[in-house]
Amino acid sequence: MPELPEVETIKNDLCKVACGKKILRVQIYNAKVIRQMRPSDFKKLLEGKFIRSIFRRGKLLILELSSGKFLTVHFKMTGQLVLRKSRPKRPATSICRVSFALNAGLTLDFNDQRLFGELRIVGDWRELKFIQTLGPEPFDLTFSSFKDMLLKRKTEIKPLLLDQKFIAGIGNIYAAEILFRAKINPRARAQNIKAAKQRLLYQQMQKVLTSAIKHGGSSVDDYVRVSGKNGDYAQYHQVYNRQGQPCFSCKTLIKRLAQGGRGTYFCPRCQA
């Protein structure tokens, strides 16, 4: 499920092939993913426009159009953007929801198994409610302000890392991987984390996210890159989805617990 490193990878991949391209035609196969707008208006606002630039905020992908408006893409759990170097009549898969025909014979498919994904066209992406309440980007954060943020919160650290209002872009996989590497128990209260662990948490957050971007993200479940290929970071996962298997560091069995209705994976010994 695309988190910050996956969306960053999609952004980087897509920049290389789609920046400067013209959107010739938009095919809508399932209008559910188009939010707050009639499908006919969605088509009208895109067809004939150029993609001027592509960037990311949190888990949101943002395409700047030559009209001055923005196309925003939220992948939620199962969204994908996949490029095909052909112009076939039919969608490549049954889960293709919207297909963008670009010049140079390219087709960009928005696939989404579960229809949670969201495509919007907005005048100013900064005015989206989701953006206005979003916390800081992990890479923009200094240790000093991160520490202050932790000290203000009594809640458990793992659900806090998932809270996009607290910090933008971290999801269930990276929350688990970051906490393992920082040797912090997922149930620890943010406020009570000792100074040395605060520092380690900050460092590992940067390190894990940077490394995951370098490896093109984690392909678990549905995530693929724009090329259709998998990201390579899942091989470096230490705890995510490894309940019942031995910790790579101490051989203790990895545990799973539920926090806020979400699965949390951790080593009970390394993260005591």
Next chain:
DNA sequence: AATGGGACCTGCGCGC
């Protein structure tokens, strides 16, 4: 502010 639930969806794996 914290916490818990349901809603949105569909495929999968489980137990019977």
Next chain:
DNA sequence: TGCGCGCAGGTCCCAT
């Protein structure tokens, strides 16, 4: 074999 159930997770929304 086949059926029903719970689970998976990102975000919003409502209630306490």
